[in-house]
Amino acid sequence: MSEYYVASFHTVSQALRFEKELQTNSIVVKMIPVPRIISSSCGIAARFETADYNSVLSLLEKGACEAHELYLFTHEGKKPRAQRVWQAQN
Secondary structure, eight states, rough: OOEEEEEEEEHHHHHHHHHHHHHTTOOOOOEOOOOTTTTOOOEEEEOOGGHHHHHHHHHHHTTTOOOSSSEEEEEETTTTEEEEEEOOOO
């Protein structure tokens, strides 16, 4: 079973700032189309590894970057499952 995290965003500019901040902090991030099983106002999402979750969460809590929601993705065979694990406080 593979696991990884996906961050969703309200805007493309928010997604690009998130990507830049993670790269600045040596966190590997890949920009992807928003998976269909989650919804977002923006068509771009960020994927990062489970080992980086605490570092990303720390950046979000410090306000160094923004996201709308974080999801933990797991795969059993070809079927992905998404569980929301964090949501921005508005």
